[in-house]
Amino acid sequence: MSHRICKVLVLVTIWLLSPFSFADIKHGLRDNDGRHMIPRGYVINTNDHAGAVDFNPEDYLRMVRMGANVQVIRLEMGKLSELGDNTFEPEYLARVKRATKLGREAGIKTVFKMTVYGATDFSWEELYLNKSNEQETYINAWKHIWEAFKDDDYVIGYDLVNEPRKKDMDISYDQLTRRYLIPLYEKIIDAAIPYSDNKQFLIQTIFMNKGDAINKNQYAEITKRIDRKNIIFAPHIYQEHLDYIAPTMERFDKESQLLGAPILIGEWGFPTLVTTDNSVKEQLNYIEFYIKTAEIFDEMGVGSIKAWFLGNRSYQNFLPGGPSTWAIFSDEQAIGTVERKYITDIIARPYPQLIAGDIKNFKFHFATRTLDLNITSDNAKGVSRIFVGADRHYPDGFTVYIGDDLIMSKSPIKAGLDVHHSTKNTQPSKVVWDKDRQQLIILSWPKNNAQINIKIKPGIYKEPDPAVKIGK
Template identity: 25%
Template sequence: MAGSAIKSLRAKWRIWASCWVTAAVAAALLVAVGPDSAGAGGKRRWITDDQGRALVLNGLNTASSAKSEPNGMPWIKAADVQREKQQLGSNFVRFLIQWRNVEPRPGAYDETYLDQVAERVHWYGARGYHVMLDMHQDVYGPKTKGNGAPAWATQTDGLLVAEQDQWELKYIEPGTVRAFDHFWGTRQSSRNLRARYAAAWAHVAGRFRDDPAVIGYDLMNEPWGGSVQGAAFEAGPLAALYRRTLAAIREVDHDSWIFVEPEAVSTNWGLPSGLPYLKDPRGDGDRARIAYAPHVYPLPLDLGNGYSGDAKAWVRRTLGSWRTQTERTARRLNAPVVIGEYGIDATLPGALTYVAAVRRLAEEMGAGTAYWSNDPGPWSPWERTKRGGLRATRLLPVLDRPTPLAIAGEPDTYEWDATSRTLKVSWRGARRGVRGGTELYLPERHFPRGGRVTGGDVISWDAKSRILVVRSGPGKHRVRITPVPDTD
């Protein structure tokens, strides 16, 4: 594309973004400056495993390729999951599913599709992963030149959806806005689409409730309000859908975590969210299992910039604001945080530094992460060779980061210092009912001979999985892990 055309496209995107931001900020400030709702708690919450240990979830999204495949399946085979486990030590995957495949006709669920999902979930589960099932949509559905919703649930009233070089601009095409308005009930539809959506989720949850690999359900990827935006959308139609879907899922699955996302555009850029407290039917406080799963895509990166020059300063400010607003919303929801998406074209200037910065931010927040995505290419840890195989990109070593996986107690802090080659982890002793030790992932690239532990007792070290287990018990624990020297 010619340079002038790119500038024109970016100008159009900036104008739309600027208008949207002005409206969103005005609406969101009504929430941002007000008191946190009744669900707010003082302490940071954690997703826990079946031993009661706090989980530090890190992995990839699988996969963008599923969006365009008629059968909704990602490109992966079992061997690709094994490669990911060996090369990244991941313990988490955000696995994309789509409403169009779950419910191709009203009330008719495709069990063959769900069988194929279950097969792939098993690939992950057999390797110790925790799987989040994400009901994915972009630009509503295929009939609006996106993905997600089935044709029968897409009502555009004949309005057009034009192709756009920058795909996000399709969200503001008349046909897309109208389809969302019918879904949210802003305009009357021939069907109660929100009821059908909740029922579809209940069917999925009923299918996977007994699968130990499935940790929970991400109710909707990057919700978009159509003609209703900002806090009015999040506190209104979006919260209503979440409450309906929560109730439907809890009828069949009492225990899995349920992940909720804010409206994407505002929160991705570090603006406040108007999402209110959502009561979990299973109970309040520590009984509730609702997690907050925002994405982070700073606007300069959305516009195709790298993490350099003026854009770098803007992105750094965005990340600071994003953290403040995310932690505020998490307190309001009484929810742990998982960054459901973050990513960048790794060939851009400063891209690797940006990815490392987001991982450090997640460490400071105690948040899980799912990088976008595992599809081979410039955004991925892998790329295709001329012979069709896969080889590592420059991104892989950045994502292959030492980290705790499960902490047997109440985590305080954890941090990987690449300069001193030291992983520091501190926590308060095992809570009642917590079993097992604290598991730490030590990649071979940083710990070729394993780790030397200061301040703790080693239970076991597995050189194949690269997992070091440290004893936990009452009291405070502060451990430092450094590489075993070659002379030992």
């Protein structure tokens, strides 16, 4: 049976002092074993402005070591469609297949995102109105992907329309969404179902025209439910204003309840100005709003995909501060290795990737470098994985506390885990450190069907000194 990713309903309790409480999360996805999965990863470009981009197995291992368990491959419609002067390019599909294969071999699942890049004579208005069968042409481009990956268990699903636009159409965003975008989504989904009825369909909202925004976020609201199954709400958030991060996520939360679909943030992270690489002040500003965004994601339990896993072979010029990029590496080449650590250390933070049972809540406390995770265990569902990123976050080693049952530590100068405390009938050998992937693997929890608190803290565990009293 394929790895079916089941939807989880959304319901987040709101406190007076905080937009999102540290309460039970209802986001995330489920695999076919019922394990609770938090998808996290990167947008993988097949090209940049200078040409084709193809990654190798070492790049995918770097993604894994930076916390990725999902990649979103950005497809070029111009290479998959017969629109205008375009023709289908089999060699392009072969490149996409290779990227998916490399992801699978590294343990990374795949989502495909259709963009209209390279599509000659493309018009959003013509796509919506469909006077000359433009929608069929669009669907035919998707069919190459659906046919190629219909039986691939590591392909989660399809982001159907990337950042749909309004442009010069004389219509409100709400009416455009209701009258045209939602029927288009339903038509595309209906065409996809015969290929595979267990894939997920990622839904975005209208990318608003320049000068239009809601809480300084350029994405319109969705106010009507999509009458189809297997929906994931995949909004984008590129927000540099601290005061607007939480309101935007609150709004997304309400829209996901309307859709009856979990949130997977399809893209996030305000673009980086070139000047930021040489300015501590600017980097500190980025750190502040990136951390704020990451903390809210984790408190809600939503998955998130960061743009882009690229170097700086090219830049954009649409911000008043000058040339900018979404690339997380600063190399002047497509495939970078020099991290913008003021960004990557936040993206690659510890988190529960896959839990046998239910994730109740979790949060990585940046100030103390502590991961606090609460779960309900279910060993019948299999193996659990927690991304730790020890080389990055714990060069001084780390200690893991699994309830009152186990205390284990990982020294930076030793290969495995040291056991400091274990209760009767526990099996410390069921907790394994995967150095290559920087993951803690739990083969089974010490207690089954139980509420368990897991903490990961910096440093090697030392027995408390009875002569030392707190406050003295």
